[in-house]
Amino acid sequence: MRRASHPSMLGPEGLNRALEHLRAFVRRKGLKSSLVRESVARAALEHVGHFTAEELVRSVRERGAEDVHPATVYRVLPLLVEAELIHQTLVSGGEGQRYERAFEREHHDHIICSSCGKVVEFHFEAIELLQNDVAKSLGFRLTGHIHELFGVCSACEPLART
Amino acid sequence: MRRASHPSMLGPEGLNRALEHLRAFVRRKGLKSSLVRESVARAALEHVGHFTAEELVRSVRERGAEDVHPATVYRVLPLLVEAELIHQTLVSGGEGQRYERAFEREHHDHIICSSCGKVVEFHFEAIELLQNDVAKSLGFRLTGHIHELFGVCSACEPLART
DNA sequence: TTCGCTGCAAACCTTTTGCATTCGC
DNA sequence: GCGAATGCAAAAGGTTTGCAGCGAA
Numbered sequence: 494m495r496r497a498s499h500p501s502m503l504g505p506e507g508l509n510r511a512l513e514h515l516r517a518f519v520r521r522k523g524l525k526s527s528l529v530r531e532s533v534a535r536a537a538l539e540h541v542g543h544f545t546a547e548e549l550v551r552s553v554r555e556r557g558a559e560d561v562h563p564a565t566v567y568r569v570l571p572l573l574v575e576a577e578l579i580h581q582t583l584v585s586g587g588e589g590q591r592y593e594r595a596f597e598r599e600h601h602d603h604i605i606c607s608s609c610g611k612v613v614e615f616h617f618e619a620i621e622l623l624q625n626d627v628a629k630s631l632g633f634r635l636t637g638h639i640h641e642l643f644g645v646c647s648a649c650e651p652l653a654r655t
Numbered sequence: 656m657r658r659a660s661h662p663s664m665l666g667p668e669g670l671n672r673a674l675e676h677l678r679a680f681v682r683r684k685g686l687k688s689s690l691v692r693e694s695v696a697r698a699a700l701e702h703v704g705h706f707t708a709e710e711l712v713r714s715v716r717e718r719g720a721e722d723v724h725p726a727t728v729y730r731v732l733p734l735l736v737e738a739e740l741i742h743q744t745l746v747s748g749g750e751g752q753r754y755e756r757a758f759e760r761e762h763h764d765h766i767i768c769s770s771c772g773k774v775v776e777f778h779f780e781a782i783e784l785l786q787n788d789v790a791k792s793l794g795f796r797l798t799g800h801i802h803e804l805f806g807v808c809s810a811c812e813p814l815a816r817t
Numbered sequence: 818t819t820c821g822c823t824g825c826a827a828a829c830c831t832t833t834t835g836c837a838t839t840c841g842c
Numbered sequence: 843g844c845g846a847a848t849g850c851a852a853a854a855g856g857t858t859t860g861c862a863g864c865g866a867a
Contacts, residue, residue, distance in 0.1 A: 525841050525846050546832080562849045567832060569847095583745070583801065589831060604795055613793050620785050624804055627779050633766055633806035639745065640802050642786055644795035687821050687866055708857080724824045729857060751856055 503538055503597060511538050511578055511596045518576040529561055533569045537579050538594055542612070545589040546570060583639055584612060604642040608649035665700055665759060673700050673740055673758045680738040691723055695731045699741050700756055704774070707751040708732060745801055746774060766804040770811035 503511070515534055516526055536552040537544070544552065546566050553561045570592065573579045580595040584603055600621075601614040620640070628635035665673070677696055678688055698714040699706070706714065708728050715723045732754065735741045742757040746765055762783075763776040782802070790797035 523846095527841070527847055529848065560849095563831095564833080564850075565848055585801070604790060604793055606795065607798060613795075615789055615793060617785060617789050620782055620789070623779060623782050623785070627777055627782070628766060628804055628806050631766055631775050631777060632809035633768065633775075633804070634812060635804060635806045636769060637805040638803060639747070639805075641800060642790055642795070642797060643799040643801075644790050644797045647794035650796060685821095689822055689866075691823065722824095725856095726825075726858080727823055730822085 503594065507597055508535065508538055514596065515573070515576050515578060519572075529559075529565060530569050530572070532556070532559070533561055533566055534573055534578060537570075537573055537592065538596060540594070543582060543584050543591045543593045545591055547589065549592075583641055585641055585643070602640040602642070604644060606646035606649055607643050608645050608652070611646050611648075613646075665756065669759055670697065670700055676758070677735070677738050677740060681734075691721075691727060692731050692734070694718070694721070695723055695728055696735055696740060699732075699735055699754065700758060702756065705744060705746050705753045705755045707753055709751065711754075745803055747803060747805070764802040764804070766806060768808035768811055769805050770807050770814070773808050773810075775808075 512531060512534060515531070519526055519530075532553050533549065536549055536556055540549070540552055546563065549570075550561055550563050550566050553566075570579070574581060574592070578594070578596045579592045582591050582593050582603070584591050585605055599616065601616045604613050604615060605611070624638055625635050674693060674696060677693070681688055681692075694715050695711065698711055698718055702711070702714055708725065711732075712723055712725050712728050715728075732741070736743060736754070740756070740758045741754045744753050744755050744765070746753050747767055761778065763778045766775050766777060767773070786800055787797050
């Protein structure tokens with residue numbers, strides 16, 4: 494088992510690779526590049542941890558870039574997902590769909606402290622393999638999964654036995 | 656690995672046990688029993704597979720019982736969850752929160768065909784145990800999880816290679 | 818008689834959509 | 843200049859809430 498790589502690590506070079514990747518993707522689809530879209534992409538790529546559409550609007554604004562309209566963010570997000578710059582994630586309900594960077598990151602799942610909300614990422618190859626076995630034995634070809642664990646973290650445990 | 660017990664199996668005696676359980680729970684909380692709430696509970700308990708709030712409204716109506724207002728269903732559902740007659744489930748997004756019966760059912764997770772939408776339940780003890788290991792090694796006491804697999808079922812596989 | 822329960826309508830929140838305008842190629 | 847991208851406002855969908863009246867203990 495390993496803790497997944499830290500979510501906040503995409504340097505300036507990585508950012509450029511990602512934007513270039515996006516440009517190529519957009520070109521390939523016969524669409525056009527745009528400044529606004531790249532602002533949104535930049536904010537998404539550099540966002541630490543998970544974010545919602547609304548948070549992304551705020552992020553873009555805070556980065557000094559010109560304002561982005563929420564509707565535009567909602568239109569850009571699926572494109573970034575399709576380009577595999579970001580992924581949708583669950584990280585358990587709450588308000589709105591959450592996303593996180595996918596570009597130059599390895600697959601991981603999440604464990605969430607139900608007391609303080611802390612999210613830790615993990616990747617456990619044995620579980621990944623067993624999922625394949627389950628799928629196969631039920632006659633499915635596995636294409637993806639959602640896996641979130643809930644619990645109480647070591648910091649919260651002493652405080653309250655839920 | 657086992658396929659989980661079939662979701663549709665709660666006989667009349669089970670239903671009565673469930674309703675009695677609900678009445679005790681309601682009494683314990685200092686609330687009152689009501690016919691409407693029991694209609695909703697009955698529909699939820701006898702519903703085959705997963706359901707949304709909206710579907711539950713329809714179910715109640717179709718069972719010949721008097722009409723239930725959606726707002727009431729939305730108020731009853733959390734109570735049924737708290738009483739552990741039903742659970743919230745994911746079964747991947749779509750419109751609205753989904754539920755399924757929990758009363759007198761064993762824990763299970765889901766695998767979903769992304770082509771035809773078929774849902775198969777499974778329980779794989781080895782995965783359950785490994786989840787515990789993951790949590791422990793990250794300093795968490797595990798209290799729950801969401802686990803859904805996606806794939807293409809054997810019926811859909813020949814038709815379309817996604 | 819006292820509260821909780823229910824229906825109704827309105828509010829809410831996130832996301833989507835139609836349209837006119839702006840911008841990139 | 844053509845067509846895609848954007849902002850804006852309105853709509854859509856699911857869920858919540860305030861309130862008045864009904865119903866259970």
